[in-house]
Amino acid sequence: MRFSTLGALLITTALNLVSAQDQVSTISNQTTPLISNYGDSFKNTGGNVLNDKVNVYIVFYGNWSSSESQAEQTTFMNFVNGVSSTSWFSTLKEYTGNDGNAVTGPLNVAAGVVDSGSHGLTLNDSDAHKQIIVDAVNSGYLSATNQIDSDGIYVIMAGNDVQDKDFCHTNCGYNGYSDQFQYMFIGYPGTCSESCIPPPINQTSPNNNPAIDAAVTIFSHEVQDILTNPRKDAWTMDANGTTIELGDFCAGLNVPEDVWFGNMQQTDNNAKYNIEIGDQKYLVQTIFSKNKKQCLLSSE
Ligand SMILES: *[C@@H]1O[C@H](CO)[C@@H](O)[C@H](O)[C@H]1NC(C)=O
Ligand SMILES: *[C@@H]1O[C@H](CO)[C@@H](O)[C@H](O)[C@H]1NC(C)=O
Ligand SMILES: *[C@@H]1O[C@H](CO)[C@@H](O)[C@H](O)[C@H]1NC(C)=O
Ligand SMILES: *[C@@H]1O[C@H](CO)[C@@H](O)[C@H](O)[C@H]1NC(C)=O
Ligand SMILES: *[C@@H]1O[C@H](CO)[C@@H](O)[C@H](O)[C@H]1NC(C)=O
Numbered sequence: 001m002r003f004s005t006l007g008a009l010l011i012t013t014a015l016n017l018v019s020a021q022d023q024v025s026t027i028s029n030q031t032t033p034l035i036s037n038y039g040d041s042f043k044n045t046g047g048n049v050l051n052d053k054v055n056v057y058i059v060f061y062g063n064w065s066s067s068e069s070q071a072e073q074t075t076f077m078n079f080v081n082g083v084s085s086t087s088w089f090s091t092l093k094e095y096t097g098n099d100g101n102a103v104t105g106p107l108n109v110a111a112g113v114v115d116s117g118s119h120g121l122t123l124n125d126s127d128a129h130k131q132i133i134v135d136a137v138n139s140g141y142l143s144a145t146n147q148i149d150s151d152g153i154y155v156i157m158a159g160n161d162v163q164d165k166d167f168c169h170t171n172c173g174y175n176g177y178s179d180q181f182q183y184m185f186i187g188y189p190g191t192c193s194e195s196c197i198p199p200p201i202n203q204t205s206p207n208n209n210p211a212i213d214a215a216v217t218i219f220s221h222e223v224q225d226i227l228t229n230p231r232k233d234a235w236t237m238d239a240n241g242t243t244i245e246l247g248d249f250c251a252g253l254n255v256p257e258d259v260w261f262g263n264m265q266q267t268d269n270n271a272k273y274n275i276e277i278g279d280q281k282y283l284v285q286t287i288f289s290k291n292k293k294q295c296l297l298s299s300e
Contacts, residue, residue: 002118003139006060006073032259032295034249038239039293042249047233048097050182050226055110055152056080057143059136062121062159062188064114069159072212073112075280076157079216081109082277083223083284090299091287095228095235095246103227110152113141123164129156129185130178153226154183157215160190168192173218175226175245182230184222189214198283200257200264200272206281208269213283220284221247249288250295262286262297 058080060073083089084105096102113136119128133154138146158164166174167187172195175184189196190211197214205213224247228235237244251260261283264272273281274297286295 002116003141004114006112032255044234046098047231048099049103049228049234050230051101054107055149056107058112058155060114060157062162064159075207075212077109078280079282087298087300091289091296094291111142121162126176133183148180150180156185158187160188172196173222175222177231182226186215186218201283204269204271206271206273216282221251250286259295
């Protein structure tokens with residue numbers, strides 16, 4: 001059988017949150033070249049954003065059977081379910097759709113499922129990703145009605161046994177859409193740590209697992225894009241032939257670390273982090289504030 005329930009307990013209740021900004025002092029005022037070149041012209045091109053409550057459905061694809069993998073699921077879901085209560089998330093509320101409704105959250109992990117590899121362990125294109133999501137919806141594990149949630153976000157989190165044509169080569173994760181839904185794909189960052197694990201957490205990381213901690217960092221990028229540009233017709237622009245979405249402004253190996261991550265704290269184990277959700281620490285990338293023309297770790 002391909003589909004199975006999560007080993008980790010699915011989070012169903014709201015979590016207490018200690019937001020990072022209690023412990024973070026000033027945030028760098030440096031701007032990235034993208035901000036100085038394109039910050040003023042970044043506009044809504046006519047589409048809507050994901051407003052109000054957004055259900056997130058997670059498909060853990062591949063082999064997630066070990067106890068370590070189950071701990072990874074918990075770490076990842078705790079972040080996704082709690083992040084919309086942080087002051088980090090508040091910067092996203094600057095972004096409004098054509099209908100006047102802004103990103104507000106909350107994000108809510110509605111369901112998760114393990115698919116051990118219904119479409120093989122070598123994925124070739126976005127059609128395969130979309131089909132994995134449709135099959136997960138039809139499996140009955142994501143909702144009682146097997147209906148697609150067009151206002152939700154579907155996440156494929158690939159395991160360490162999954163290869164993908166573009167992952168590690170042209171991306172570490174990406175967001176896309178079909179007629180009926182929007183989704184993101186995140187590869188297992190440990191597969192190509194030099195490309196997909198950010199340097200500050202590539203040796204020690206806040207949850208003692210650089211790969212899943214990097215997956216969270218990648219999610220912190222993709223969720224900016226998917227919330228503000230779910231159907232690729234809202235907050236997006238062409239920058240001399242390259243498409244820029246919100247998450248692109250503040251991240252990248254050429255971006256200074258204090259811009260990319262704001263003011264990082266350090267755990268007792270010397271792992272860098274910049275946000276806390278419940279009792280777990282994470283490293284998120286910053287968010288471009290169009291109002292302040294800066295990469296912000298906190299809206300306050
Ligand atoms: C940025 O901060 C530095 C010191 O922290 C300050 O000297 C400088 O004027 C600031 N620049 C801007 C554009 O705010
Ligand atoms: C999944 O991974 C675990 C631990 O890495 C391994 O013991 C197990 O054999 C794998 N299962 C499959 C079906 O590959
Ligand atoms: C993906 O492409 C590889 C190489 O062309 C092929 O062997 C494999 O069967 C393809 N996988 C799927 C699921 O189509
Ligand atoms: C971590 O990143 C630094 C900077 O890019 C690099 O020099 C180092 O080799 C990386 N370490 C690991 C374990 O990947
Ligand atoms: C875009 O490319 C053109 C032609 O190469 C160049 O003149 C222009 O400065 C570029 N614009 C930006 C904002 O980089």
